Amino acid sequence: MKNNNVIVAQSGGPSPVINASLQGVIEFMRDMPGTFGTIYAGYHGIEGVLQEELLDLSAQPAQEIALLGVTPAAGAIGTCRYKLQEKNTEDFERVIEVLKAHRVGYFLYTGGNDSMDTAHKIAQLAHQRGLDLVAVGIPKTIDNDVGDSEFKLIDHTPGYGSVARYWAYTVQGANEENRGSCPSDPVLVMQAMGRRIGFIPAAARLGDPNREMPLLIFLAESGIKLPELADLVNDTLRAHGRALVVVSEGLELGDIGESRDSFGHVQFSASETTVAQIVTNYLNRVGLATRGSARLNISGTHQRHDIASASIVDLNEAYAVGQKAAELAAAGESGYMATILREPGPIYNVRYDKVPLELVANSERKFPAAWIAPGRADVTDEFLAYARPLIGDHWPSIPLVGGLQRFARLEPRFAEKKLPSYVPQAYRKGTP
DSSP, X not given: OOOOEEEEEEOSSOOTTHHHHHHHHHHHHHTOTTTOOOXXXXXXXXXXXXXXXXXXXXXXXXXXXXHGGGOOXXXXXXXXXXXXXXXXXXXXXXXHHHHHHTTEEEEEEEESHHHHHHHHHXXXXXXXXXXXXXXXXXXXXTTOOXXXXXXXXXXXXXXXXXXXHHHHHHHHHHHHHHHHHTTTOOEEEEEEOOTTXXXXXXXXXXXXXXXXXXXXXXXXXXXOOHHHHHHHHHHHHHHHSOEEEEXXXXXOOSOOOOOBOTTSOBOGGGSSSOHHHHHHHHHHHHOOSSSSOEEEEEOGGGGGTOGGGOOHHHHHHHHHHHHHHHHHHHTTOTTEEEEEEEOSSSSOOEEEEEEEHHHHTTOOOOOOGGGBOTTSSSBOHHHHHHHGGGGOSSOOOOOEETTEEOOOOOOOOBOOOOSOOOOOGGGSTTOO
């Protein structure tokens, strides 16, 4: 009997549009019953695969699958930050056992660069073990750091356009706040996510493309230090009487008591302090060029689960790239990631293609230095031309029931377990 069942799973931080990709996968595969068997979700990513917690997506009501497109974050099938490390050979063998036990012939993994590494490793191991498995990656990260800095592997990742839109609107609202409260609170410091990659804080400029606000943007890549930052803020105060300051959470300004996840990434929101707090404290300590104090605002994870601010462009592309991944799987194209590539020309248009997983596994795109303005407190118009189409021009349509957003609610129907219980190696006592 052919192994034609499917496991789709997610890893890393969620995004407003992550479930749109999941919806694209499921709806494409449901229309090809001769190719695909039962579609399972690895509940909470690769951890769910290791623990044989496989949520039956084929058994879910069609209405709930349709609602995935307007359901943000990863509550539907879960995500994880568990890294399959080469030294933990039992984990890899366990994955193969689970795939065999449930006749899985297709494995689709959604995530960023580390997740593509996981998909690549599983594809390689399956091939070594003689398992007929098609492994395909689905890109996802709000940081937009998957791929190369020449944008040849992928133009942008699903999730980024929505967070960029969120920051455009955040800056608009913050400007109104600051205009009104500037006699006492002339400086508002806002911290954006994105680790040490500047695409998210750069998107703040989308809220003021004509540069009419007293807005300063400090990317982690700017390399600016506190004395220079304070001088620029005070120059802005002298010129305008107030200032909006957007800082990257990864701007290196001193010890923040870093906390790291299993991938080795700094968890800025779980560290002892924040860049925004350091900047605010420093500005208030050295003094402002006008009366009043600096205040701070840290959006935190809200920026990656706010579906009301999501980009229609981003939602549609996330769905389409999920469908492309399913199409690659149907064609037996193992070892690839579905990708989004921008077509040349003045009118924004994209096409969906594939790139080898080995090229994107553990990659990390940098924010182009040419897109940082000479004064290191802004981004260039070239960046705006790149990012503007991604935020779209319309609001998403989100169903409401009793005045509350109606999200997908999948039924807890899990595949029957066929293997002994298993504890992932990294969670065992004494494991380094």
